[in-house]
Amino acid sequence: MTLAPRVVVVTRATPFEELLARHATRQQAEFFLKQRGQNLETVEQNHQRVKHALHEVQSTIPLDWRRNLVVRHELDRFLFEPDDTVVVVGQDGLVANVAKYLEGQPVVGINPTPDLFDGVLVPHNVQRGCHRLLAAGRRDFGREERTMVEVELDDGQKLCALNELFIGQRTHQSARYELSLGEQSALHSSSGVIVSTGTGATGWAHSIQLERHSALRLPEPTERLLCYFVREAFPSVATSTELTEGTVQSGEALSVTSRMEDGVIFGDGIETDHLRFEWGIRANLRIASKTLCLVT
Numbered sequence: 431m432t433l434a435p436r437v438v439v440v441t442r443a444t445p446f447e448e449l450l451a452r453h454a455t456r457q458q459a460e461f462f463l464k465q466r467g468q469n470l471e472t473v474e475q476n477h478q479r480v481k482h483a484l485h486e487v488q489s490t491i492p493l494d495w496r497r498n499l500v501v502r503h504e505l506d507r508f509l510f511e512p513d514d515t516v517v518v519v520g521q522d523g524l525v526a527n528v529a530k531y532l533e534g535q536p537v538v539g540i541n542p543t544p545d546l547f548d549g550v551l552v553p554h555n556v557q558r559g560c561h562r563l564l565a566a567g568r569r570d571f572g573r574e575e576r577t578m579v580e581v582e583l584d585d586g587q588k589l590c591a592l593n594e595l596f597i598g599q600r601t602h603q604s605a606r607y608e609l610s611l612g613e614q615s616a617l618h619s620s621s622g623v624i625v626s627t628g629t630g631a632t633g634w635a636h637s638i639q640l641e642r643h644s645a646l647r648l649p650e651p652t653e654r655l656l657c658y659f660v661r662e663a664f665p666s667v668a669t670s671t672e673l674t675e676g677t678v679q680s681g682e683a684l685s686v687t688s689r690m691e692d693g694v695i696f697g698d699g700i701e702t703d704h705l706r707f708e709w710g711i712r713a714n715l716r717i718a719s720k721t722l723c724l725v726t
Contacts, residue, residue: 435567436496436511439487440518440528443501446470446477476543483519483542483556490560495567502527506703510535515566517559518552525551526629526698529578529592529722536566536573538725550632551724562725572726576651577627580718581695581705589705590718591697593630597686597707597715598622599693604664606689609673611682616673617689621661625684625715628653629722630698635659646675654680654717683714 443451449459449470460470484499491497500508502524510516510531517538518525525539539552540559554562565571579595582588589595598605598621605622608615626635631648638659639646649655660674678684693707707713 433513434495435515436498436513437491437515437517437563437567438498438500438508438510439484440500440502440505440516440520440524441480441484442503442520442524442527444473444477444480446473449473476546480519480542483540483559486556486560487517487519487540487563490563492564492567505531515563517563519559520552521547522549522551523698525722525724526592527700530590530697532722533720534723536569536571536723536725538562538566551629553726566725574652574724574726576629576722576724577649577654577656578718578721579625579627579630579656579697579715581625581713581715583705583707584712587705589695589697589703590720591630592627592722593698594624594626594634595695595697595715596622596624597693597695597713598661599690601692603692605693606669607693608687608689609660610685610687611673611676611678614673616670617668618660618663618674619666619669620663620674623658623660623686625656625658625678627651627656631657642675644675646677649677656684656715656717658684658715678716680717683716685712685714687712 453459453462463470514535516535519540538559540554541549541552578590578592580590581595604619606619608617624634628649628651635657648657656678663671663674665671688707688709688711691709694704695707696704
């Protein structure tokens with residue numbers, strides 16, 4: 431027997447819900463903000479807009495289809511099915527949070543507050559997004575396959591990211607490592623390395639590029655190409671400022687060997703979900719075999 435389509439709606443706690451969780455009641459949250467010259471009413475209005483969008487999405491799903499609602503902190507414990515349609519209601523970062531748990535399932539991004547967030551990965555308003563989720567559930571939709579980045583340690587551990595991977599110290603101490611690409615290699619003491627996709631190239635990588643006036647061409651979101659930047663490399667008798675930016679092509683791997691006792695690798699800003707990167711461990715970073723399937 432063929433199972434009915436399943437729609438998985440992904441969201442996160444709103445700032446209003448986070449304030450209530452911290453202060454217990456609306457009155458106490460309002461008092462807290464008022465003492466600081468801020469207004470709870472605007473926060474609550476944006477909360478209602480998100481809840482309205484979630485209600486519209488849930489109401490659109492046909493009654494004979496299966497459904498699940500997943501909050502961001504539950505993602506690492508939720509089991510996605512191969513034929514799921516994933517609907518993200520929120521901001522762009524929420525798509526990046528869910529992407530590494532997927533294996534090609536279509537993602538419909540809905541932006542309930544377009545005046546607050548750009549909506550690069552959540553390009554649809556509520557009405558259009560609801561229409562797209564029905565089309566995606568029936569597998570009749572346009573798509574954009576966005577490149578992802580993957581790291582594999584020499585013990586077999588792996589981690590994927592949609593925007594970028596960060597390699598560095600857990601604290602603000604200098605990160606020490608050997609970086610290699612092809613026949614080139616360099617020893618660095620720096621603030622860490624980021625390896626970015628074309629999706630991430632509009633964020634952290636773009637900021638670094640602008641700050642250092644780099645002429646490096648950043649990849650496009652669907653391009654099978656990565657870029658990397660070493661942050662604030664420090665020259666010394668043992669470390670250099672060579673090999674501090676470049677690109678990683680298909681079939682290539684950027685190799686980083688740790689010279690740290692407390693190194694970490696994490697993706698898309700989620701520090702809690704990291705790989706330990708201690709002295710002597712080697713990491714190979716490359717274009718991931720999987721992509722994010724974004725419904726257009």
